[in-house]
Amino acid sequence: MSGIKSNIKDILDFIPSSVKLISVSKTRDLAEMEEAYEEGIREFGENKVQELVSKYDNFHKDVKWHLIGHLQKNKVKYIVGKVSLIHSLDSIELLREIEKRFSKENELAECLIQINIGEETSKTGIALNELQGIIKEVESCKNVKVKGLMAIIPTGDEEQCRRYFREMKTIWEKQKKQSFNNVSMEFLSMGMTDDYKLAIEEGSNVIRIGQGIFGKRL
Numbered sequence: 001m002s003g004i005k006s007n008i009k010d011i012l013d014f015i016p017s018s019v020k021l022i023s024v025s026k027t028r029d030l031a032e033m034e035e036a037y038e039e040g041i042r043e044f045g046e047n048k049v050q051e052l053v054s055k056y057d058n059f060h061k062d063v064k065w066h067l068i069g070h071l072q073k074n075k076v077k078y079i080v081g082k083v084s085l086i087h088s089l090d091s092i093e094l095l096r097e098i099e100k101r102f103s104k105e106n107e108l109a110e111c112l113i114q115i116n117i118g119e120e121t122s123k124t125g126i127a128l129n130e131l132q133g134i135i136k137e138v139e140s141c142k143n144v145k146v147k148g149l150m151a152i153i154p155t156g157d158e159e160q161c162r163r164y165f166r167e168m169k170t171i172w173e174k175q176k177k178q179s180f181n182n183v184s185m186e187f188l189s190m191g192m193t194d195d196y197k198l199a200i201e202e203g204s205n206v207i208r209i210g211q212g213i214f215g216k217r218l
């Protein structure tokens with residue numbers, strides 16, 4: 001069995017069935033992705049629009065594509081009808097562009113709101129105090145549905161990681177109890193290769209794993 005296949009098997013054996021695994025295939029070629037596909041993977045994550053679109057055109061049609069990287073407004077038009085979930089909704093301006101472009105093609109955009117939980121200037125995502133404003137705007141959309149929250153936490157030791165994951169879980173739970181048009185808090189996307197086990201323990205139900213499946217990115 002190849003490294004890719006046994007890595008996937010190990011992860012799937014470990015995670016509960018309630019947790020969704022997204023294989024992060026950025027920088028990986030179609031042959032590598034084919035091995036993941038053969039092992040049953042149908043959800044792939046990309047961080048660049050161009051790479052997602054090119055792989056969409058050249059890979060299996062029953063695959064669901066997740067955009068996990070920052071999305072520039074001028075690139076929204078390229079992913080209409082191709083993306084299954086946008087994990088990186090991070091501004092009202094971007095929301096308006098998504099609503100505009102997806103409406104035009106009569107397509108539905110499912111999105112997660114990305115929160116910059118560590119308040120790092122190097123990272124995208126909204127500040128926590130912007131959450132209600134963006135949700136309010138989502139309520140009046142016709143072609144956008146918010147399905148949950150996403151975070152990339154700061155690097156740190158186990159205790160620090162747990163603290164950020166827990167904070168996200170609390171925000172997500174609180175939001176879950178409220179009722180807004182076009183918003184359902186189904187997904188909490190957090191956890192990558194180095195910290196997905198902690199993330200699941202702290203309540204994540206979507207993990208995004210790249211190197212843990214495909215090996216180290218150079």
Ligand SMILES: *Cc1c(COP(=O)(O)O)cnc(C)c1O
Binds near residue numbers: 024068069
């Ligand atoms: C690259 C990337 C991942 C996967 O990271 P790994 O360390 O390879 O598991 C997850 N989420 C986002 C947003 C990424 O850009």
